[in-house]
Amino acid sequence: MNFVFFSPHFPENGADFCRGLKKAGATLLGIGDAHYDALPAVLKQSLDEYYRISDMEEYEQTFRAIGHFIHKWGRIDRFESLNEHWLELEAGIRTDFNIFGTKLDYVQNLKRKSRMRAFFRKSGVDIIPQRKCSDRAGALTFIRRVGYPVVVKPDSGSGASMTYKISNQRELNDFLASKPADVAFVMEQFIDGLVVTYDGLANRDGEVVLASTTHYDQSVMDVVNTDSHMSYVCMPTIDPRIEDAGRKILKAFDVRERFFHIELFQTRRDKRIIALEVNMRPPGAWITDAINYSYDVDVYQLWADMVVKDAAAERAKGKYFTAYASRKDHIRYRHDHQAVLAAHGDVIIRHQPIEKIFSKAMGNFAYQMRSKNLADLREAVRYIHAEAPAESAIVHADKLPQDAQP
Structure with missing residues (x-):
């Protein structure tokens, strides 16, 4: 298989996917804007050839x-970036060169929230009342129907950017008065609930070969708009209602040979599951690694073996809870x-700064933790997120000497 990986150097876990492809036996060809000498060693070892371009937005x-x-x-057999930003570019290249995968005639169904709704209706999963928000009259008509509060968000976008209650x-x-004129928005009824996900891999026949679920502790919209920290837990078992909605x-969408990241609302009052949006890519915010830690697998290799060799491993069972807790500077x-390390080092398995482009949602620094006891992780998250008293010195707590900590 001749596999072209677009932007293998960014995000950083692209190198893990490339490692998996090389081990699976693919001829791996990369396209990116970074200089070859700047690529990490594991990526250089995986690539059979690297073609540098100056502008990745120039088709x-x-x-x-x-x-x-x-x-x-x-012949090129696959062209992928595993990054939502490049969905249209990928589809264009696949269309122009007749490469396997999503083409231009379908890609908007995966990008636009307004287009996803037809597929949600087809699935039978509950959906949120929504309409395109092009003018004041349309917005007021919708609000008269559902009442305040409502949520507005770009029709095409991810990561809660420009999403407001x-x-x-x-x-x-x-x-x-302030919305960009060149961005199409949709308006939705506000749902009192939190996001849960259905993440995993579907093989060439559309069969789910790996699945997991992550439960967020805060609204990502609120995290972004209030510039706050966030946390989530990747669970070792999947609520049957989440599994049923995800599979439907x-x-x-007839998903085949792809990662999937399906976002659902679970209402606070009655735990009802409501379709939110689909992303045919790996989940972000370290969730791919959370799946690895929770299920004791190598999701990068499982994906590569599925793509290159159409391999079908036995579906893994969850063993651990894996939590994520971020901090803001x-x-x-x-x-x-x-x-933090002294108090909870027994469950912390990773800690490092977050790339600035992702920090609005993911935080400036994050910890990842694993345990068979969810209570231990909840306590660690509370400890990490505990804020200093208002009367403390006006400096960032992490900058204080160890003996000066409250």
């Missing part, structure tokens, strides 16, 4: 790179990094 440069690869290596007429006026949605925390 013609990628088109020429594919032409070069075909001339040298023969609107609770009254003043906030609606502010949104309409996968069938409606502007928040003063009660316990510094060394105190």
